[in-house]
Amino acid sequence: MIDPLLNKLLKKPLCGAAKQLIKCGVNADAVTLIGFIIGILAVPAIIFEQYILALCLILLNRLGDGLDGAIARETSPTDAGGFLDITLDFIFYSAIVFAFICAAPEQNAIAGSFLMLSFMATGGSFLAFAIMASKHNIDSPKYPQKSLHYMGGLAEGFETILVLCLFCLFPSQFVLIASIFAAICWLTAIIRIWMGYNTLIATIKPKDLSG
Template structure:
């Protein structure tokens, strides 16, 4: 929901940092992979109760996610890079939730499973429409820099990361936070399915 606003605010500083990294030989794909590895290290940190460390690793992962796109725009964006980025992002999101389930399975298992299921709703509707949008030449005006069509919603990248950070800051409230965000994700999925379906029907009829 807030991703377009944040993208505009962060574009200049990320581009400046990207140029410095490019001078040092960094590539978009290498930053994507490095950011993913750093983010995944938050999983054992969470399982062993090191929530501050996990929070720092999550934030570093998101910094890498912003920098890889900026580097790609400064060099040569590729479909392969976009594919790698979005795939590792989805794995990372679910991995953090899974870590909290492992940390306290008795209390967190149901809420965590429900949240990961809701990620299938948001992710599935997002990727399915992206495929069809590419096939029909449907543009994404809010995200023209992306390598695939970005369908917006109430729960996007910023909201997801905010929730992952809240988990680390308030681990005892995982069930409440996860349940509320899962409901928001399902609402997002329903809206995407409705809008996506009718958009494609209108495209076919036009």
């Protein structure tokens, strides 16, 4: 929900760091992969209840996510890089929730599974519309720098990371936090489906619909 504002605030410092990494020969895809590996290391940390370590790894993952985009914009963004970035992001988000389920299955299993299901709803509606938006040349004015159409919502990147951090800071409140955020994700998915459907109806010409 506040991703566009956050992107504006972080653009300059990320750009500066990106330029230094480019001078060292680091490319965007390498940062994406390294950031993903660092983030996935939070899974065993959570399972063994090392929550502060997990929090640090999650934040480092997000730093990498910001840097890879900045590097791409300073060099040459590619569809392959955008594909890799968003795919690994979705895996990372669900992996953190899975780790909390493993850490306390009797307590966290239902709420965690419901949250992962809500991730499927938000992610599926997001990606499905991105495909159609690309096919019909629908612009994304809030995220012109992205390699695919970004449909906004109540639950976006910042909100998701905030929740993952709250899980690490207050692991005993996982069920409550997960349940609240799952409800927000479902509301986001419903809004995206409604907006996406109506946008496509309004955009696609009758001859396209007949095909």
